[in-house]
Amino acid sequence: MKKWSKAMALLLVMCLLIAGCGTEKQAEQPAEPTEAPQLSEELQGELDAFSSEVIDADLTCTITLGNWPPDTAAASELALFEGYKATMAKQYPNVTLVPDYYSYSLSNYVPMAKGGTAPSIFQPPFTDPQLLISQHLVGDVTDALAACGALDKFSPSYVEMLADQNGRIYGLPRDGYVLGMHINIELFREAGLMTEEGLPKYPTTLQELAEYGQIIREKTGKAGLVFPASETYGGWLFTNIAWNFGCVGENALEYQDADGRWVCNFTSPQAIAAMEYIRDLKWKYDILNADATTTDWAGAHSALGTGEAAMNFAADDSVDQPTANKGLPLEDFALIPFPAGPEGRYALAGGTCYMFSPDITPEQATALMAYLKILGKLPFLDEDIIAGMRADYAAKKDRGAPVLPAISAWNDEEYNNTKQAIIQEYCNVDMRLYNDFFDSVSEGTITLKAEEPVFAQQLYRELTAVIQRVITREGADITKAMTQAQESFQEYLDDEINS
Secondary structure: OOHHHHHOOHHHHHHHHHOOOOOOOOOOOOOOOOOOOOOOHHHHHHOOOOOOOOOOOOOOOOEEEEOOOOOOOOHHHHHHHHHHHHHHHHOOOOOEEEEOOOHHHOHEEEEHHOOOOOOOOOOEEEOOOHHHHHHOOOOOOHHOOOOOOOOHHHHHHHHHHEOOOOOOEEEEEEEEEEEEEEEEEEHHHOOOOEEEOOOOOOEHHHHHHHHHHHHHHHHHHOOOEEOOOOOOHHHHHHHHHHHOOOHHHOOOOOEEOOOEEEEEEEOOHHHHHHHHHHHHHHOOOOOOOOOHHHHHHHHHHHHHHOOEEEEEEEEEHHOOOOHHHHHOOHEEEEEEEOOOEEOOEEEEEEEEEEOOOOOOOHHHHHHHHHHHOOOOOOOOOHHHHHHHHHHHHHHHOOOOOOOOOOOOOOOOHHHHHHHHHHHHHHHOOOHHHHHHHHHHHOOOOOEEEOOOOHHHHHHHHHHHHHHHHHHHHOOOOHHHHHHHHHHHHHHHHHHHHHO
């Protein structure tokens, strides 16, 4: 049974966000090597549907494609991008495309941009565009967007994310996401947590998460929740939990005072209560994975996909990780809303964009817009755009990834409706396992919230260190640890922004 009308409203919700969010997690993670399957007739047909008509034989340049999938990706995904490349070769015969898989992080991109080795196109999260723009580390594509007719189709909120103070644009939205929870239904089934309709009885509150996780641990011996507490991941997830404990408004984890000074606020009663909840997940309920302090984003997806954990805080843009990449059958996977806390129900919202090397030429910018149009990432509806969309979702279906409603950043209603209709055509899941997630956003029963506003990565790092202490030392003094983290981060804020 599929339900789409309410989920369609999700297209408009993300257009209200003023800023993106997330941590330095990569938007794409390489799949593990597998035997190359034969492409389905459906996907092959969509790849053959691109036009071979020459559009511009005079455009001459070379572009490096940092969004190219890794060699270890599924055969269907590699074939899809080879199809895009072949189409570009036919339509723009003097544009040379160089596949150049690149896994973005801010720390590795900056020296590449300064040294002139950055790929022509890459995919950062929405946390980074304004920093990259202010440091002149990305290329201006305003004129190329205007020339291809896409400039006036931007949602105003995305212009704010991707433009400088003069309104010049340096990127395009690729997709958006909302943080929820992935669940392994097989472990819920083994634990007896199923409804009469055969659906998982999932937790709607953080308290239920702890209780259900405890049942799963007792019945199956597996972790009720995989929690990645390495690097900055633990602090990133903790902020969403803390919001639901009341760390918003005057109790926010960081805020700007009346004098304009940024203040760290890790020791509020709400923040302490949220960290005590993390402690209880480990020492009272015993539902966490044993290797939490060394588990990262990819490792958390792997644990859920391979049946080592029943629940994982994760978003709609990474549903392919435990399924297509780690082998969890689609019928044993669900995406649910982020559980409510004692003081509210918030969910982190963000996404990924396309940005461009700082030294791109006007010819390269024009070629990159043509390339993105073939990928179906610009809001147009000619035969090639539709073929690109169809091929994209056919490839997802072919490799066993869930095909779900999309979060769009474009204002064009016809484009959005057409895309949703194609997604519905290729839908390969029981939408009852996803509807509550999408409805929580479209109906406003959950509040979308951007990440903490300044130096979020350093904030996450400080909080991750506290989490590691709390889950490895049963008697750890939480107030003392949070006070030390607050002092450290406040010193950082004073040095970097308050001085």
